[in-house]
Amino acid sequence: MLKIKTLTKLLLGIMFSRDRWQEIFETIRKNRLRTFLSGITVALGIFIFIVLFGFGNGLKNSFKQFFLDDATNTLWVNPGKTSKPYRGFKANRRIELENSDLEDIKDNFKFFLEGITPRISRSARVRYKGESDNYSTRAVAPDHQYMEKTLIMKGRFINQDDLDKKTKNIVIGRLVAKDLFKKEDPIGKYLEIGSSAFKVVGFFQDQSGDREERLIYMPYTTQQLIEKNNDKINSIIVSFRPELGYTSALVFEKQLLLFLKKKKSIDPRDNNGIRIRNVADQIRQNQQFASVLQIIVAFVGIGTLIAGIIGISNIMVFVVKERTKELGVRKALGATPKSVIGMVLQESIFITALFGITGMIGGIALLSNIGDRLEEFFIIDPYIDNFTALGAMVLLILFGAIAGYIPAKRAARIKPIVALRDE
């Protein structure tokens, strides 16, 4: 207890000793070049570490943004062309999805399924009063809203009633509304798509950008009705119950693929007849990639830090060597070993901390100024969390102190007689 008290008193004594600081400031002021050299090493080390680490985070950000607009528990089923002959069918046969596939998936995968929607993509001339333009349309089921994370701003999305009655109701993107209706409220108005009139029942926004907001959604049954009452579907999106986890999702994906291949008479070894894109799997892969990148970046950053630390210790050794005579004089005048160590150490820690903070602030300032300016290099909003920044800082100061301590200890052991010997 007493020991802690004395130690605290001693530390406080050092920290707040005006004379000690004055002595240090004087030394620093009168050895500007030396101080500047060691300081720059530290500042640069921290600066580069912060910037690199921030860039790593920026990369992660842009990976995250790639998937921002989609639910992550979805599988995308896309038909293609077969590449192998099978059961009497020739190779190169075009596979098509139809309404019965939707029903079969619903019936056979109840355990996994959360939602399902077909998607029929078309492009059409859209007219409202004098305005007209070409827009992409998507004919879908209500579940599509969740899977694409479509945000309804006003009105509603396509519902089951629309499907059943094959209504000519549509939901338009924010930019469609802006282009065609200007400041008018689009809800309840009629748009001419191709040769039929559709009633706008809602409009939406989408986080993934302009392209998504220039879309028009309609019931898929209506689209099929217009196209000679067929039952063809471009693609199917299914979502699985998220609580199933990644492994079950892989099982689901595999079984679904097998089921569809069997139904469509595709060779099980044929990878081209039907493809399933697993968003969760893709995100996982990308995040792994980003993590590896971050590790590499951290490695480079730590390397820079170590270089900085080695730089400091080099300079401290040089400093002590340069000051051998001065320290000898001080000892002859009555400086105790403790005061010599304290002086060298406090000076090195002070310089390290001061320049370290400067470098850190510089790095953070640079990062916060970048924002999305480096988007083309996949770096978006680079940042460094306080914990990492502070950790790097503490590490640097700690090692700066250690780097200073060894030469300081040596300095304290210098015999004044050796230091003062006239050459």
Next chain:
Amino acid sequence: MTTKKIINVINIKNLQKSYKIGNSLLHVLKGIDLDIKEGELVAIMGSSGSGKSTLLNILGMLDLADKGKYLLDDVLIEGLTETTAANYRNQFLGFVFQSFNLINYKNALENVALPLYYQGFGRKIRQAKALEYLEKVGLKDWATHLPSELSGGQKQRVAIARAMASQPKVLLADEPTGALDSKTSNEVMSLIQQINNEGKTILVVTHELDIAHMCKRIVTLKDGVIVEDQNVDQVIVGNHV
């Protein structure tokens, strides 16, 4: 020479010191007996290699003897830790070196104030005292000058002021005029005499006979032993300061 009544500031008996050089042992001090009373001005003479600087270093606690007894102001100097040695140096001794050894980035005043800093005096007191001693050596107007802006003689006077500032028992001067021409040498010796006249005990190591004769007593060393120890008629140097 010693009487019981008067305390010797320095009292050494059978002091021995040897240095290892390669495999052979170089005996530098072969048993020195020396008493120095308060207020003496003693020159330690000898050619180079006679052991005079080693003796001074041991007296100044900058080096340790192998054998023998050393009492400084009745305190036995033996087996000191570095910290105690530093405190004793600070309390008892003032050093003047041949090459001045001023701290080059501190001005004259700050140099003189340095031992006071290690004595724990506050800044104001340090500065006032340092200025007082600078005035004593005639350099009050040079207080804010860096050593590089001072002449050799001025530097040595600053060094003397620094040695005096901590009010030591003994002033140890190692070839204080070794780097100076004869005119400035006389100035410095005049200052040393003046300080001695005020009662300070001073040891001057020199190999110059005329400098030695400006002291009151000459101790001559040769090959590690005292060959001569005599009081002399002091040559008073005119007051140049």
